[in-house]
Amino acid sequence: MPLHPVHAPEGRNTPMPISGIHRVNGHAMQPPWPDGMEEIVLGLGCFWGAERLFWQQPGVHVTAVGYAGGATPNPTYRETCTGLTGHAEVVRVVFDPTVVDRETLLRLFWEAHDPTQGDRQGNDIGPQYRSLILTTTPAQQAAAERSREAYQRALSRAGKGTITTGIEPLTTFYYAEEAHQQYLAKHPGGYCGLRGTGVGCPIG
Template sequence: MPLSPDHALEGRDTPIPISGIHLVNGHAMQPPWPEGMEEIVLGMGCFWGAERLFWQLPGVHVTAVGYAGGVTPNPTYEETCSGRTGHAEVVRVVFDPREIDLETLLRVFWEAHDPTQGHRQGNDIGSQYRSIILTTTPAQRETAQRSLEAYASSLSRSGKGEVTTEIEPLEAFYYAEEYHQQYLAKNPGGYCGLKGTGVSCPLG
């Protein structure tokens, strides 16, 4: 059940301040993006490991972690963890489709987490850890839906559970605190909870 606005935390009008510069590649983390770039927002559990996964891919221009898919404007990490914002921990992935296509990004997304777990990823439990794809164009949504159906079929043949991943248009992306941006570059031995199902995705 999505969180009702009546039960959501109020949030704030002012965005959480960040440096705006990606620690790993030095690119700007806020728009406008260079011409020809596309963006998609992906949630697959704790955003620390998820962000590192995508910034390492050739063709990805920049990444940032944040909160999306919920109700509360400009939430804090603590508010998001309370379950009363409706948001998931997500990664904004800005990519050059001439160098890496959306199917490849989605294959990485599906194979790096377990999209059958509902409101959890492994030991990380709560609605903020749910699997979610937030698209920025109708074409992305169609591609994402096809990828879900293809991976769900592969999981079913392997005896896995049903996919619980949400696919929705992106309404708003709120940056997480600076502490969380490129966290595993700042803390190389830090926690990374990513764990896939071991089932290959027939995409890309």
């Protein structure tokens, strides 16, 4: 269930204004999507590097960064970074399942970060950096749960810890500010906090 901190910021009714056009591939970042596309929302720490990981994947139609899993409507980056909104930094991934299957995307997700750290990724500390999978179909939910089980077995064999990743249906995705969209395309030398465990995920 979404987190509802006692002192969550009130937020706002108006979404963050964004260009709506993906800086890298020129596709629309807002629905409706082309026929046949699927959408999944993934949180794996700071969303800058995470978004680049997925826009580079063949079969991904478009990506966008934003906030999800919490209580505050249309939060700002500053509000989310307080940890009080309940939201995680996430990437919306819209993909063509005839080109890339959900298992491949889930394998990328698991291998790109350390899902055993709870409310942090490395030096990025707070619930906004927690590991999270937000699904849009029952098939995605089932696939995500199976992948978590498979990766936990792999991590356990490697002497690693217990996965803390939340898996739940998506309620609402809130776009982050324009400055954060495709950040590493705008700032190629910018910060990327992605650090995996070095353990492969046996799916996809």
